[in-house]
Amino acid sequence: MLTLPIEYYLTLSAVIFIIGTIGVLTRRNAIIIFMCIELMLNSVNLTLVAFSQYMGDMAGQIMVLLVMTVAAAEAAVGLAIVLALFRNKQTVYVDEVNVLKW
Amino acid sequence: MTQTDLLAGLAIEIVSIFALIIMLTDALVERSTRLCETLSIVGLLGGLAASAYAHLTMPGQTAFNGMIVVGGMSTLYDAIFCGAGIMTVLLAREYLTRVGGMFDEFYTLLMMSIAGMMLMGHSADSMPMFVGLEVMSICFYVMAGLMRNKLSSNEAALKYFLLGAFASGFLLYGIALVYGSVGSTAYSAIAAKALSTQFPTLFWVGIGMMIIGLGFKVAAFPFHQWAPDVYHGAPTVVTGFMSTAGKAAAFSGFVGFIAPTMASGVPGLEKAKVILALLAVGSMLVGNITALAQTNVKRMLAYSSVAHAGYLMIGLAAGNAAGWTGITYYLVAYLFMQIGAFAVVGILERENGGNLTVDDYRGLARRRPGLALVMSLFMFSLTGIPPFAGFFGKYYLFNAAIQADLTWLAIVGVVSSVISVWFYLGLVVIMYFREPLGEMEGGEASISSRTALALSIIGTLLIGLIPQAIINIAAR
Numbered sequence: 001m002l003t004l005p006i007e008y009y010l011t012l013s014a015v016i017f018i019i020g021t022i023g024v025l026t027r028r029n030a031i032i033i034f035m036c037i038e039l040m041l042n043s044v045n046l047t048l049v050a051f052s053q054y055m056g057d058m059a060g061q062i063m064v065l066l067v068m069t070v071a072a073a074e075a076a077v078g079l080a081i082v083l084a085l086f087r088n089k090q091t092v093y094v095d096e097v098n099v100l101k102w
Numbered sequence: 103m104t105q106t107d108l109l110a111g112l113a114i115e116i117v118s119i120f121a122l123i124i125m126l127t128d129a130l131v132e133r134s135t136r137l138c139e140t141l142s143i144v145g146l147l148g149g150l151a152a153s154a155y156a157h158l159t160m161p162g163q164t165a166f167n168g169m170i171v172v173g174g175m176s177t178l179y180d181a182i183f184c185g186a187g188i189m190t191v192l193l194a195r196e197y198l199t200r201v202g203g204m205f206d207e208f209y210t211l212l213m214m215s216i217a218g219m220m221l222m223g224h225s226a227d228s229m230p231m232f233v234g235l236e237v238m239s240i241c242f243y244v245m246a247g248l249m250r251n252k253l254s255s256n257e258a259a260l261k262y263f264l265l266g267a268f269a270s271g272f273l274l275y276g277i278a279l280v281y282g283s284v285g286s287t288a289y290s291a292i293a294a295k296a297l298s299t300q301f302p303t304l305f306w307v308g309i310g311m312m313i314i315g316l317g318f319k320v321a322a323f324p325f326h327q328w329a330p331d332v333y334h335g336a337p338t339v340v341t342g343f344m345s346t347a348g349k350a351a352a353f354s355g356f357v358g359f360i361a362p363t364m365a366s367g368v369p370g371l372e373k374a375k376v377i378l379a380l381l382a383v384g385s386m387l388v389g390n391i392t393a394l395a396q397t398n399v400k401r402m403l404a405y406s407s408v409a410h411a412g413y414l415m416i417g418l419a420a421g422n423a424a425g426w427t428g429i430t431y432y433l434v435a436y437l438f439m440q441i442g443a444f445a446v447v448g449i450l451e452r453e454n455g456g457n458l459t460v461d462d463y464r465g466l467a468r469r470r471p472g473l474a475l476v477m478s479l480f481m482f483s484l485t486g487i488p489p490f491a492g493f494f495g496k497y498y499l500f501n502a503a504i505q506a507d508l509t510w511l512a513i514v515g516v517v518s519s520v521i522s523v524w525f526y527l528g529l530v531v532i533m534y535f536r537e538p539l540g541e542m543e544g545g546e547a548s549i550s551s552r553t554a555l556a557l558s559i560i561g562t563l564l565i566g567l568i569p570q571a572i573i574n575i576a577a578r
Contacts, residue, residue: 010282017275024268033264040271044278051282059287060278063229067274070236074270077243078263084247085256094264097257100331 009050016043030082030092034075041071110165110172113153113180114220120145121213128206135195138209142191145213146184149220153180157575168288170224175576178430179223179354182437185561186347187216189441192554194339196547197448203249203337212343215241219351222358228277228287231355235273235319238351239266242344246336254455258335265318265328273315279308293362306370312359313377319352322415323384326408330392333404338451341400342444345407350433353414357426364421371421378419379511385412386518393525398458399447402525403440406484409522410436416499416515420506423577428498430576435491435565439483442558446477449547449555463529465538473547474533476555481526483562486519491565498573 016039023036045064052060082092091097108115124138124145131137154177161173170176190212198204218237225231243266247259281287283305284295299305314325321329333341364371389409396402414432417425450457450466450473467474483490496519500512547555565572 017271020271024264030260030264034267037264037267037271040268041274044271044274047275047278047282051278055282055285057285059229060281063232063277063281063287066229066233070233070240070270073240074236074263074267077240078267081243081247081256081259081263084250085253085260088251088253088256094260097253097260099254100257100261100335 006050006054009046013043013046013050016040016046028093028095030085030094033094034078034082038071038075041067106160106163107165110156110160110163111170111224113149113156114170114217114224116152117145117149117184117213117220118217120148121210121217124213125207125210128210135204135206138206139191139195142209142213143188146187146191146216149216150181150184153177153184153220164226168290169227169230170221171226172224175354175357175426175430176224178434178572178576179350180220182350182433183216183219183223183347185557186343186350186437186441187212189445189554189557190339190343190347192550192557193342193445193448196551197339197451198248198337201249201337201451201453202251203255205248208245208248211241211245215245216347219347219354222351223354225355225358226289228280228289228292228359231358232270232274232277235352235355236270238348239270239319242266242340242348245340246332246344248337248340254335255337256335258332261328262332262336269315269318269325271315272311272318276308276311276313276315279304279311281308283308289359289362292359293366296363296366296368302368302370305368306374309363309374310377313374313381316352316356317381320349320356320411320414321385321408322381322411323388323408324381326385326388326411329408330401330404333407334398334401338400338444338448341404342441342448345404345444346433346437346440349407349411349414350437353429353433356418357429360418360421361426375419375421375506375508378415378421379508382412382415382419382511383514385409385415386515387412387521390518390521390525394521396525397460399460399463399529400444400458402460402529403443403447406522406525407440409518410440410484412518413496413499413515416503416508416511419511420499420502420508422502422506424498424502424505427573427576428495428502431498431565431569431572432495434572435483435495435562438558438561438565439480439490439492442555442562443477443480443484445551445555445558446473446480449473449551460529460532461539463533464536466533469538476559477533478530479559479562481530483566485523485526489563489566491562491569494566494569498569 020040048060156172157177221234249255283301318325393405417429483492503512
C-alpha cells in the first residue's frame with residue numbers, strides 16, 4: 001500500500017485552513033462565512049488525524065470526535081441566530097447589520 | 103474513572119447536573135422563573151462548596167487521567183465563576199423582565215456556561231480546555247441574543263458567533279500543531295517535550311495560533327473589535343457576566359497552557375514574551391483611548407474591559423509565578439467591580455436603550471444618591487485608586503512585570519491607568535457636579551438586585567483590605 005508522507009496531509013490541511021480564513025474575511029453572507037468556518041474546523045480535523053496516524057497516538061482522533069460534536073452544536077446555535085436575525089431584518093448579509101457602531 | 107476522579111471533579115459535576123435539572127424544570131413546571139432562580143443559586147453554592155472541599159482535601163492533584171487539576175488557582179477560578187453566576191442570577195430577573203428578555207432558558211444557559219468555564223479553569227490538558235471553552239462560548243452566543251426581538255441583540259449574537267467560531271478555529275489549529283510537534287495534548291507533556299521536539303517551527307506556530315485564538319476570547323488588541331459591539335448589544339446583565347466570568351475563563355485557559363511553556367525554557371520564549379507584551383500594550387492603550395471618546399456608558403465600559411484585558415496580559419508577558427497569582431487576584435477584583443458597575447447601569451437602563459448615555463448620568467447624585475455613590479466606588483476601583491481592590495490588582499501585575507525585567511511594560515501600564523482616570527472619574531464628576539437634563543425615570547432596585555450590589559461592594563472593599571488571603575490561595 002502506498003503511504004503518503006505526513007507533509008502532504010499537513011500542506012493540504014494548511015491550504016484548506018487558509019481558504020477558510022480568506023473566505024471568512026472576504027465574504028459578506030453570514031451563511032457562507034459560517035461554511036468557511038466549518039471548512040477551517042475540518043482542516044484541523046485532517047491535521048489531527050494525520051498526526052495521530054503518524055505518531056500512532058489515539059489522542060488526536062479522540063479530539064476529532066470532540067471537534068465534530070462542538071461543530072455540530074455550533075451549527076445549531078449559529079443557524080438559529082441567523083434565523084432570529086432574518087425574522088427581524090430580512091437579510092443575512094453582515095454588512096447590512098450595523099445598528100451598533102460608535 | 104474512579105471515585106477519586108468523581109470527587110475531584112465534583113464542583114463541575116454539581117453545576118452541570120443543576121443545569122440539566124433547571125432545563126427540565128423549565129420544560130415541565132409552569133411559571134418556573136423563581137424556581138429556576140433558586141435552583142441556580144443552590145447549584146452554584148453547591149459548586150463553590152465542592153470546590154472548597156477539593157481545595158482542602160486534594161490540592162494540586164490531577165484527575166481523569168491528568169485531564170483536570172483541582173485546588174489552588176482552580177478553586178479561585180471556580181469562586182470567580184460561581185460568584186459571578188450568583189450575582190448575575192440575583193440581577194437578572196428584574197432587568198430581563200424590564201427589557202423583554204425574560205426567558206427561563208437563561209438560567210440553563212448560565213449554568214451550562216459556568217460548567218464550561220469551570221472545566222476550563224480546571225483543565226490540565228488542551229482537550230478539556232477546548233471543550234470547556236466551546237461549552238461556554240456556545241451558551242454566550244445564545245445569551246447575547248437573548249432579546250430575540252431586538253435587532254441590536256441579534257446583531258451582537260451574530261457578530262459574537264461568527265468571530266467566536268472563527269477564533270475557535272485558530273485555537274484548534276494551534277492545539278493540533280502543538281499536539282503534532284510534541285506528541286501530546288497534556289500541558290505537562292507539552293512543557294517536558296518542547297525542548298526535544300523535532301519541529302520547533304511547528305511548535306511555535308501552534309503556540310502563536312493558540313495565543314490568537316485565546317486573544318480573541320479575552321478581547322485583547324488587535325482581536326478586540328467584536329467586544330464593544332457585543333457588549334453593547336447584549337442584555338446588560340449578560341454583558342456584565344461575559345466581561346468578567348467569560349474573560350476570567352479565557353485567562354484561566356491562557357495561564358493553564360502558557361505557564362508550563364514559560365517554565366520549560368524552550369528557545370524562543372523571549373520572543374513570545376515580547377509579543378505578549380506588545381499585545382498588552384496595544385490593549386491597554388487602544389482600550390483606554392477609545393473609551394475616552396464614548397458617549398454611551400455601556401460602550402465605554404466595554405472598551406475599558408479591553409484595557410483591563412491588557413493589564414491582565416502584563417501578567418502573561420511577565421511569565422513568572424508573581425504574574426500568575428497577579429492575574430488570579432486581578433480577576434477576582436475585576437469580577438466585583440465590573441459586575442457592580444454593570445449592575446448599576448442595568449438598574450438605571452430603561453427599555454429600548456434608554457438611560458445609557460453619559461448625559462443621562464448628569465446629576466445622578468441628587469436624584470439617586472445611593473446608586474451614584476456605589477457607581478463612584480466602582481469607578482474608583484476600576485481606575486485603580488487605593489484602598490480598593492483594583493489598586494492591589496494593578497500593583498501585583500506591575501510588580502510581576504518589574505520582577506521579569508519588563509519595567510517599561512509596567513510604566514506603560516501606569517500611563518494607561520492615568521489615561522483611564524479621565525473617563526472613569528469623568529463619569530463621577532458628571533454624576534456629582536453637572537445639572538441634570540430633564541427628568542429621569544427609573545433607578546428603583548429590587549431586593550435581589552440590592553443584594554447583588556451589596557455583594558460587589560463588599561467584595562471590592564474586602565479584597566482591597568485583605569489582598570494576601572487571595573494570593574495565598576492562588577499560590578498553593
